[in-house]
Amino acid sequence: MAKHRKTVLKPFTYLQCDDFADYLSAMAAKGWHFKEWGIGLVFEKGEPEQAVYAVEVFFKGSQYAMAPDVETLDFADFCEAAGWKLIDSRQKFCIFKQTRSDAVPILTPQERLENACKAYHKQLLGQLLIALLWVVNLSLKLFPTKQFINSVFSNAILLSCAIFAFYALYDFGKYIWFWFWKYSSKKRCESGHRDLLRNHADRIWNRISICALCLITIAYAFTVELWLFGIFLGIIVSMFLLALLLSKLRPDKETNVGIQLLFTFLILFAVVIFSFSQFSKYDIEDEPQTVPLTLSDLGRDAGEITSMHTYEKTSMFGSMRDYYLYYKDASLIYEIVDTEHDWLLDLIWKEHVQAESNINGSMTDCTALWNAEAAAYNGRDYFVRYEDRILIFRFLKSELTSEQVAMILDALNMGG
Amino acid sequence: MAREQLQTLTEPMYYILLALTEECCGVDIMERVKQLSRGRVTVGPGTLYAMLAKFEEKGIIRPTVFTTRRKSYIITDEGKKELEKEYARLKALTADGAFYFENL
Numbered sequence: 001m002a003k004h005r006k007t008v009l010k011p012f013t014y015l016q017c018d019d020f021a022d023y024l025s026a027m028a029a030k031g032w033h034f035k036e037w038g039i040g041l042v043f044e045k046g047e048p049e050q051a052v053y054a055v056e057v058f059f060k061g062s063q064y065a066m067a068p069d070v071e072t073l074d075f076a077d078f079c080e081a082a083g084w085k086l087i088d089s090r091q092k093f094c095i096f097k098q099t100r101s102d103a104v105p106i107l108t109p110q111e112r113l114e115n116a117c118k119a120y121h122k123q124l125l126g127q128l129l130i131a132l133l134w135v136v137n138l139s140l141k142l143f144p145t146k147q148f149i150n151s152v153f154s155n156a157i158l159l160s161c162a163i164f165a166f167y168a169l170y171d172f173g174k175y176i177w178f179w180f181w182k183y184s185s186k187k188r189c190e191s192g193h194r195d196l197l198r199n200h201a202d203r204i205w206n207r208i209s210i211c212a213l214c215l216i217t218i219a220y221a222f223t224v225e226l227w228l229f230g231i232f233l234g235i236i237v238s239m240f241l242l243a244l245l246l247s248k249l250r251p252d253k254e255t256n257v258g259i260q261l262l263f264t265f266l267i268l269f270a271v272v273i274f275s276f277s278q279f280s281k282y283d284i285e286d287e288p289q290t291v292p293l294t295l296s297d298l299g300r301d302a303g304e305i306t307s308m309h310t311y312e313k314t315s316m317f318g319s320m321r322d323y324y325l326y327y328k329d330a331s332l333i334y335e336i337v338d339t340e341h342d343w344l345l346d347l348i349w350k351e352h353v354q355a356e357s358n359i360n361g362s363m364t365d366c367t368a369l370w371n372a373e374a375a376a377y378n379g380r381d382y383f384v385r386y387e388d389r390i391l392i393f394r395f396l397k398s399e400l401t402s403e404q405v406a407m408i409l410d411a412l413n414m415g416g
Numbered sequence: 417m418a419r420e421q422l423q424t425l426t427e428p429m430y431y432i433l434l435a436l437t438e439e440c441c442g443v444d445i446m447e448r449v450k451q452l453s454r455g456r457v458t459v460g461p462g463t464l465y466a467m468l469a470k471f472e473e474k475g476i477i478r479p480t481v482f483t484t485r486r487k488s489y490i491i492t493d494e495g496k497k498e499l500e501k502e503y504a505r506l507k508a509l510t511a512d513g514a515f516y517f518e519n520l
Contacts, residue, residue: 056462060469077486078461081443104446107462 009040014120017055017197024053037090039247052098057115061092064253131171134164153313153320156224297411302327335392425502428459433499436491
């Protein structure tokens, strides 16, 4: 049975109105006539026709309008009187079909260029604002040294930083490209060119964005924990479903904004709740055998562990493991950083030891006790550096003896 | 608007205001402009729509009739002043030009 209707997913930007009109004409010549916007462009089968379309950017249109509103229909009346029938509109796009061969162009080339550039620029500004947020987020994760140390051992954070950096560059790059395009289009307009709203670059920008999203999805799948990937995928799928819903419902702009705000709130809420549930999943019965060191390894009998928190991060730069063990009347808090990068060990050593010296005054050297490259003690905490490892013990009630140090190194397979 | 931009009216603006010296429905203005200019000036529907919105915002024209989506407009006193100034300017231009061309 022959198809009478089909939907095509083919995105166009405000700077591609003439490409858009040509596409619709080409489809009409094959017998597919544009009917309306649905999930994509909806075409109905009919007789092939040499139809002329005009795609215009309505200056009073809204980015959130999914269907013609009162002002668009008012505008359509003017155009119909001049020989252009409105087929459908979405956001600021209005699609007209010529009904009279002597129809006057709806807008002058200058007006078309101005409307399209204004609409496109407004969209870009929104994206640029998000790009700036990416840059701020990236800076907060990387530039204070303490944050950098926390971030560098997490593949998820490193990947997120790479993504932030990519999208910031992408959005800035697109913004700069737009100004060059606008300048050259103005010059072409002044020299009498008419079909100005064409460009191939937007197709390239779209493809870059789609490829990037696919690569990001794959990278997250191989890099982060399953629950984090689940959140990421959940957000992407939800956004896609929302777009489908809005395309189907075609609400007015106020309802559209309301739906999107509600959706954003619900997604954030779900992410926060789900993340908390993952962070609080520590089963005391299962964990002790995964902990490298307990108080009994120090020769101290403190009874059973009453509660415990462990944080482990691994990245291509190494690993950072934090352990918080609580007993009835004691606790053991320590950190193990493993990395082959000397510059990173230097940075961590400087950050911890220098910070401690600044706060608590001079530290006691105990390199010989640990048989390490460097070791320091401030009366409460030990900082120990080896060739590719740093150990930090915090809040110890008393100094460690050489026997206890030997037991620690043995438990961590660092003895001899 | 003319003052803010070039201190003059463009041809389409001039003819639209001329057309609105009599009450006219928005969609009929295009035809009136064509008649007044003897076919020399045509205004696209999008151009007209945008200009009517700007003229109304500046108080140069005002709507008179609202029927569903169809509005009629007429020029205001402020608009008449703008039109008269432009007419005087154009008269001065042609007078200066006439002096030059007749003495060639």
